[in-house]
Amino acid sequence: MTIADDQQASEIIPDLEPHERKNEPGEPRFLKQLPSGDYLPNLLTIAHSIPFARKALLAPHKSYSSYGSDSEWWKGHGIRLPKIVSTVSGAPLEPATTSQDEMIAEMQRLMALLDESTRSYGSADTLVRLAENNSGCILDRVLQKWENAYLDTMEQYYNENKFFVFHSLIGTTNPEGMNTSDLYSLPLFVTSGPGNASVDLASIMDDTLWDTDVDDVNFYDNFIDSCAQVLPIRLTQNDTSKETLNVIIPPAFYVDKYLKKNADATREVRKQIAHGKKKIEKIELAEFKLKNYRHAQKGDLDTESMLQHAQNYFSGESRKNLIEEREGAGAGGDTDIPLPLEHHSVIAEQLHAVCVEIDSKLKGMHNELVVVNHRLTCPSP
Secondary structure (H helix, E strand, O other), rough: OOOHHHHHHOOOOOOOOOHEEEEEOOOOOEEEEOOOOOHHHHHHHHHOOOOOHHHHOOOOOOOOOOOOOOOOOOOOOOOOOOOEOOOOOEEEEOOOOOOHHHHHHHHHHHHEEEOOOEOOOOOOOHHHHOOOOOOOOOOHHHHHHHHHHHOOOOOHHHOOOOOOOOOHHHEOOOOOOOOOEEEEEEEEEOOOOOOOOOHHHHHHHHHHHHOOOOOOOOOOOEEEEOOOOOOOEEEEOOOOOOOOOOOOOOOOOHHHHHEEHHHHHHHHHHHHHHHHOOOOOOOHHHHHHHEEEEEEOOOEEEEHHHHHEEEHHHOOOHHHHOOOHHHOOOOOOOOOOOOOOOOOOHHHOOOOOOOOHHHHHHHHHHHHHHHHHHHHOOOOO
């Protein structure tokens, strides 16, 4: 036995058997999952099928005389670019390679593998190591490092414009600003609806990007200042007990309403949504109070069930049911529940009236929630 070194310990995902690594005709290739579970391999595999992203990741303006070789490269073994020197003087025939060159070359290798290979998969481990950062999201770190490397090879273009493939800029009119204005993936957190209700992606985007404070005086504009050509979105379930995200992803999704140029046009709609959400919170709180009674020792108790039990007791229904159960079991008709008194029927009627009133209020709240949710889904222009 020995003390584990946290700096050296790491999870390893074993490779498939040799006969399972072969790429069959017509089957797609992919990048192996990372031990951390980060979605970088998934994103790069998908981006390879998007013409604009694939061309950018291939970086056709930058090529190298040799990309080296390693029989274990597909497993994640790094390949350093070979140094080309003169056989006479030994002087370098090409400029010295940099970490940016290594990053671009490795991305080109992976795109080439996804283009055509006899292997069914490769590894993005080398890209992760080249990112040289141990904090934050791996996907974001690699994309940022790759973009910086790309821009360093296109200085003349960089001076005229910015290169946004996966890079978005987020802005706000709030003087306190945001935690970050540069995003390489948009993190969205899913708050589950009641029960197993699903949540719409647009609703999650609204909650994340827009100001949902109903204070009209300090109602700020949050927006996407510049949206990436390919916008990676990372969805995380807040409720760790849930096994699925339960998010509705539409076949077509438009980010126009979140753009800075449309902030003025969407301001009133955003205010309607903020007020609607506040109203929903009040209705749901009132509904919870009607449905639940806070007991000092037993916590929240179901109000409807309590009232129904009390009503059955005073009406004699509980006594009747218990006698029938005992007789059916052959135990006789004796019971400890006394016969209803004369005034018990009045109490039972009053409890019944309370149950009807609560049920009516709950139905009214449900209908109001439906109306408010419809307005939030289809707000007036």
